[in-house]
Amino acid sequence: MLDRVAKNADGYPPYNIEQTGENRLRITLAVAGFGMDDLQITQEDNQLVIRGKQKEEQEGRVFLHRGIAARQFQRAFVLAEGIEVEGAWLDNGLLHVDLRRPQPEVRVRTIEIRNQGNGATRTVVEGRAEKR
Template identity: 50%
Template sequence: MRHFDFSPLYRSTVGFDRLFSMLDSANADAPSYPPYNIERTGENAYRITMAVAGFAEKDLSVEAREHVLTVKGEKEAEDEGRDVLYRGIASRAFERRFQIAEYVRVEGALLENGLLHIDLVRELPETMKPRKIEIGSASARQIEAQAH
């Protein structure tokens, strides 16, 4: 993974401390298990896909709270009475957190073929959506004023 140095930006910006600390923390050595993808599935739709092979629905939890999406996986020990010679399939507990933007809500989650799909939708309120402003001319206002 690449490491980016944001320190030159610190001296030329004011009020972006939280943004830079988030970038630095995202840039730090983050856990790599389980692997995941984030994709755009539509203009305002996104999907997070996590590889959670070996985990059942009862072993996983997905929680959205205050702009943080948390995915946890805890599996009960199944090795009792088994003599495992080689362990290549990871089944350790994990917790992965994603920062989600304002006006983004979790639409649902689906476990399919060892992949956990979490669908997200961005819903901007009407007041936040761009709107077209008509441009009038000064001569049209004068004609309307004289007509009254």
């Protein structure tokens, strides 16, 4: 369903891709510290792009140790033909994006078969032949 993942040099943020059904996938990104207003998801042709940028820091904050990344990021995933984004949600620092490949609809079509020589025709309907 995903053709390939566009490589990010530093691997940030980390992500998982899991199969949640026969024709369904979920991409989960670890985005601790990012709120809904800090994240943007777009689909540009067959590319799913997830961007994160936190608002400016409040002045006066002094960190003795800073281990939680707060830098902006962009992750891109190239989607195979026909893949649809169902939705996304943020839960406990994880951004989940659900994808699915719709099943093609089965269409039944009647094809008329004609005889070149005597003008008789025969119609095939769901595997049965009917003479006319």
